[in-house]
Amino acid sequence: MEVIVGKNCGFCAGVKYSISKAEEELQKNNGNLDCLGELIHNKQVVSSLENKGLRTIDSINDxxxxxxxxxxxxxxxxxxxxxxxxxxxxxxxxxxxLKIHKTVELFSKNNYFIFLFGIKDHPETIGTISFCGDNSYIIENENDIQNAFNKLYESKIKKVLIISQTTFSVSLFNEFTKIITEALDSSYEVHIERSICDATNLRQQETEKIASVVELMIIIGGKNSSNTKKLYEISIKKCKNVLFIQTKDDLDINYLKKFNKIGIMAGASTPGYIIEEIYNLCISL
Ligand code: SF4
Incomplete structure (x- = not known):
C-alpha cells in the first residue's frame, strides 16, 4: 500500500499558538477559564482542554x-x-x-463598500462583517453576488473593497473577483485584498495535487471545520473515492484494503497524532 501524506497537513501557526496559550492561561488561572465558542474545530483537543478546566460558552453574557x-x-x-x-x-x-479586521475598518472609514467572501455562519466571517459597517455584503456563493450589487448601487458608493475569510476557497475567490470586476464599469475604484491565509492556500493546492494521483483520498478534520470542508470539496473534483473522517475509528479496514494508493490530508485543526494514527493504519494494510 502506498500512502501519500500532505506536507501541509494539520495545525496551522494560528491554531498551535491558541492551544499553547490556552494551556498556559489555564495553568495561570488554576483551571478557571472560559472560551467563547469551541477553541478549535476539533472535539478531541477541545475535550482535553475542557478536562483541564476550560469552559466553552456561547455568549459573552455567560x-x-x-x-x-x-x-x-x-x-x-x-x-x-x-x-x-x-x-x-x-x-x-x-x-x-486581526489584520483583516483592521483593513475592513480602515476601508469602511474611507467610505468603501465591502464585498466579503466567506461562509455566512462561520465565526470568522461573523466577526469580520461586524467591523465592515453597513455598506458591506457577505458573498458565500454566486447567488449572493447580485444582492451585493443591488446594495452597492443603492449606497451610491463608487469605491469597492474585495476581501475574504482566511480559509475561503482560492478558486472561488478568483471566480467571484472576476465576475465583480467585469461587471463594474470604470467609474468604480476596486481594491482587492488577497486575504486567504498562506497555510490555507498551500493546503488546498497540495490537496488537489495528491487527490489527482491516488485511488482514495482521506480528509481528516472536524465536520464543522470550514477549511477541512474545502479540502473535501477540492478532492471530490479530482478523485472518485473520498472519505471525510474525524479519527481512525471512522475507517472501515476492509474498504481501505481495496486500494493500492491512498492520499491523506488534514485541516488546520487536526492534531498530528490523529494524522499519524491514520497513516500507520493505512501502511500496515
Ligand atoms: S488558517 Fe491561517 S488565518 Fe486561520 S488561524 Fe490558521 S494561520 Fe491563522
Whole structure:
C-alpha cells in the first residue's frame, strides 16, 4: 500500500499558538477559564482542554472567568460588551484575522463598500462583517453576488473593497473577483485584498495535487471545520473515492484494503497524532 501524506497537513501557526496559550492561561488561572465558542474545530483537543478546566460558552453574557477569544476572532459587539461588563479578555485571534479586521475598518472609514467572501455562519466571517459597517455584503456563493450589487448601487458608493475569510476557497475567490470586476464599469475604484491565509492556500493546492494521483483520498478534520470542508470539496473534483473522517475509528479496514494508493490530508485543526494514527493504519494494510 502506498500512502501519500500532505506536507501541509494539520495545525496551522494560528491554531498551535491558541492551544499553547490556552494551556498556559489555564495553568495561570488554576483551571478557571472560559472560551467563547469551541477553541478549535476539533472535539478531541477541545475535550482535553475542557478536562483541564476550560469552559466553552456561547455568549459573552455567560462569562464567569477571564474569556479566551479564539483564533477565528470575535465580533465588535463582543469586545464592546466585554468592555462594558469589565470582563477580561485573552485575545488569541490569529494575527492574520486581526489584520483583516483592521483593513475592513480602515476601508469602511474611507467610505468603501465591502464585498466579503466567506461562509455566512462561520465565526470568522461573523466577526469580520461586524467591523465592515453597513455598506458591506457577505458573498458565500454566486447567488449572493447580485444582492451585493443591488446594495452597492443603492449606497451610491463608487469605491469597492474585495476581501475574504482566511480559509475561503482560492478558486472561488478568483471566480467571484472576476465576475465583480467585469461587471463594474470604470467609474468604480476596486481594491482587492488577497486575504486567504498562506497555510490555507498551500493546503488546498497540495490537496488537489495528491487527490489527482491516488485511488482514495482521506480528509481528516472536524465536520464543522470550514477549511477541512474545502479540502473535501477540492478532492471530490479530482478523485472518485473520498472519505471525510474525524479519527481512525471512522475507517472501515476492509474498504481501505481495496486500494493500492491512498492520499491523506488534514485541516488546520487536526492534531498530528490523529494524522499519524491514520497513516500507520493505512501502511500496515
Ligand atoms: S488558517 Fe491561517 S488565518 Fe486561520 S488561524 Fe490558521 S494561520 Fe491563522
Amino acid at each position: 462569562a464567569k472567568n477571564k474569556v479566551v477569544i479564539r483564533a477565528h476572532g470575535a465580533s465588535k459587539e463582543t469586545y464592546d460588551l466585554a468592555n462594558e461588563k469589565h470582563i477580561e479578555l485573552i485575545d488569541l485571534t490569529c494575527p492574520k484575522v
